[in-house]
Amino acid sequence: MTDMNYPGVNIESLGSLSLSVPSGATAVPLFIGDFGTAFEGVVRVDSWPALSRVAGVGTASGVTGSVLRGYFENGGGLCYLANTAGKTLQEALTAVEAFDDVTILVPLGLWDGGADAAGVTARAVATYAASRRAMAILHADRDHDPRQARDAARAFKLDDGQSAHAALYHPWLIPPGNGAQPVPPVGAVAGVWCRVDSERGVWKAPANATVNGGARPSQAVSDTEQDEAKPVDVLREFPGQGTLVWGARTLNETDDRWKYISVRRLANSVERDLREAVRVAVFEPNSEPTWEKLRSAADTYLQGVWRQGGLMGNTREEAYFVQIGKGVTMTEEDVKAGRFVLKVGLAAVRSAEFIPVTVTGEAGQA
Known part of the structure; x- marks a missing residue:
């Protein structure tokens, strides 16, 4: 078991106690870009036919339209569009705060302003x-080769937390049709993530997955080039198989726990679900009965994830653990302050290695 001294998550406001941990949505993208005068702020779209009606006719044309079409063609459903026209990126992101089901962020036109602007974004x-x-x-620039894509990702200078929550794809895709120009692969990739989550679960790596719609990579990438490009994820065309997403790494190159997209997303999903469950403890005493209810709810939830194939291990004990209690996850000072700490470990890589998730909440003082 790995050392569990990792930063917790502070929860500021809570509601009434629940005895279950419902599973929330895992794949709801937000596409961020300049949509001109098509709409203001953030809009919700749930299908390709609805795009023009909800977000304006112009949104469904050009490069942006091709990217969004790729999303829906590859299994995407509900998503949000955030318009940066006349706003800073930070202002656009602030407007997204009202939509708490967003789990994937996709910046459009990442390289339109050059390398420095791409890094800032x-x-x-x-x-x-x-x-x-x-x-x-994220995605590489249109003319990058695999090594340049890797170097560009490193030039973003993402810290460990940022890089563990980001993935970068190469090369661009050429949609079907005479004279079609390459477009960033991020729409198709986001759709693949949604499709894999729906068919298999968030714990399944979104790789070895077919890109639907007839799009082809704008560049051929060899095995050697792909190996040299790590941690960039590539899209490749194989005889008889079409175009496949052929990689599932985050941009984190320093922490083996968060090397793979599926592990990071599973931990994110578990943490989001547990946080929602513990929001209800504010009116409960910070005492053993409350802790046992939370422990039992978390155990039932993780047992469900394990039984669906989301965790390794032949037994529950090999697949996960749940810890909460004074002298276990909390000190006397924590209890007096009305603060409880729930820790879980997930065998998401192999049964001998637990991935930590820590949730800290506030309850009534004992």
């Missing part, structure tokens, strides 16, 4: 993703 979006237990899907 990548850092801002990855920072926001990390703070929301979400993921950022």
